Amino acid sequence: MAWGWLDRKHGESSEWTGFLEKGVRLEGKLETTGTLRIDSAMKGTLVSEGVLTLGEHAQVEGEIVGNRVVIHGRFTGTIRAKGRVEIHPKAIVSAEIHTPCLVIEPGSVFDGECHLPEPGDGLKPVAISIRSITQPTTEPSSAQLSPT
Numbered sequence: 001m002a003w004g005w006l007d008r009k010h011g012e013s014s015e016w017t018g019f020l021e022k023g024v025r026l027e028g029k030l031e032t033t034g035t036l037r038i039d040s041a042m043k044g045t046l047v048s049e050g051v052l053t054l055g056e057h058a059q060v061e062g063e064i065v066g067n068r069v070v071i072h073g074r075f076t077g078t079i080r081a082k083g084r085v086e087i088h089p090k091a092i093v094s095a096e097i098h099t100p101c102l103v104i105e106p107g108s109v110f111d112g113e114c115h116l117p118e119p120g121d122g123l124k125p126v127a128i129s130i131r132s133i134t135q136p137t138t139e140p141s142s143a144q145l146s147p148t
Contacts, residue, residue, distance in 0.1 A: 017050070022057040039073070056090065069099075 017034035020026060024040035031047040038046075039055035046052060048066035058073030068083040071091045079085055081099040089107030098115045 015050075054091075 015034040017032045017036050019037040020040040020042070022039045026040065026042045027044055029045045029047070030036075030042070032052070033049045035051040035053070036046075036048060037053040037055055038060065039057040041059045042062070043060075044062045046060070046062070046064045046066065048064070048069075050066075051068045051070065052064060052066045053070040054060055054073045054075055056072045058071075058075070060074065061076045063077050064075075064079045064081070066079075066081050066083075068086075069079055069081050070086045070088065071093055072088045074092045076094045077096075079095055079097045079099065081097070083099070084101035084103060085097055085099045086103045086105070087093050087108045087110055088105045091105075091108045093108070093110045093112065095110075095112045096115070097112060100117055102114050102116070104110050
């Protein structure tokens with residue numbers, strides 16, 4: 001079923017704004033306030049106040065400015081997230097990421113740099129260079145980075 005992902009529950013509580021299915025190509029700027037899923041090719045800027053999910057077929061190049069970013073497909077560029085960034089199995093990400101929480105699941109590929117803000121008023125970022133190809137394990141686990 002092409003819309004089978006609508007039946008899945010991923011802990012996303014915000015209202016669905018829309019989706020871009022496989023076969024769609026978009027170039028430019030896209031802004032949304034709710035939950036958006038992209039399973040298409042896109043080049044440009046994505047601005048999201050809710051949850052932005054790049055599906056398994058997504059091939060996105062550009063900049064993401066958002067709250068929570070969930071990646072199952074391919075992304076190249078820059079991510080600025082107020083909440084967290086999740087890189088799921090089979091995802092391939094080559095990016096500079098600015099977020100207070102980065103989750104890299106086993107089976108994903110991340111090549112880039114992560115900037116985590118330090119706790120405190122100044123929120124001075126801490127830069128961490130990462131080149132990671134995680135291998136799936138028999139037990140579900142995830143690598144989490146957070147400022148220390």
